[in-house]
Amino acid sequence: MIQEDIKDKLIKWMIDFVEKPNPMLNNWAPCPFARQARINNKIEIQFSEIDMLISYVNNSLPLLEFNEVVVICFDHTQIDVTSLQEIVSNLNKRLMENNYIILEDHPGAVEYVNNVHMNFGHCGLLVIQKADKLTASSEQLNIKGYYDSWSKEELDSIVLWR
Numbered sequence: 001m002i003q004e005d006i007k008d009k010l011i012k013w014m015i016d017f018v019e020k021p022n023p024m025l026n027n028w029a030p031c032p033f034a035r036q037a038r039i040n041n042k043i044e045i046q047f048s049e050i051d052m053l054i055s056y057v058n059n060s061l062p063l064l065e066f067n068e069v070v071v072i073c074f075d076h077t078q079i080d081v082t083s084l085q086e087i088v089s090n091l092n093k094r095l096m097e098n099n100y101i102i103l104e105d106h107p108g109a110v111e112y113v114n115n116v117h118m119n120f121g122h123c124g125l126l127v128i129q130k131a132d133k134l135t136a137s138s139e140q141l142n143i144k145g146y147y148d149s150w151s152k153e154e155l156d157s158i159v160l161w162r
Contacts, residue, residue, distance in 0.1 A: 010120065015035075019034045024114050030116070049074070050074055060072060060128055069128065070129075076124035080108070084109075085104065103127040104125070
């Protein structure tokens with residue numbers, strides 16, 4: 001995994017997909033807050049080997065005092081979807097008590113919202129944020145109708161579990 005190549009692809013994906021209004025999502029961007037965070041340099045992108053993932057997560061938490069999001073990129077071929085989900089679930093049990101939350105993206109766990117493919121696809125990602133900020137943003141989007149086109153299953157798996 002060539003880090004600069006992945007970083008370039010990640011930023012391009014953000015600009016071309018994550019930040020771009022999508023007609024299948026009622027003309028909402030998949031993440032309406034991503035563009036502002038990127039423009040303001042509030043996204044920290046890091047890379048980890050799979051055996052160091054938990055340490056990287058723990059060491060990344062202080063970075064959220066200065067950033068909106070920390071994204072940890074890793075080689076998804078080194079871990080299966082179920083193992084990654086177990087690790088993230090266990091981390092979230094501990095971290096949510098301290099106001100942090102991790103969302104995972106593994107190319108093997110294909111995720112759709114209203115028939116829109118949401119995965120990055122080039123590597124695995126852990127997206128770490130402050131839980132209270134994510135919840136407040138989600139509530140703000142809910143009031144504005146962002147989730148109106150989402151199915152109950154999509155809401156449950158992506159939003160309501162937290």
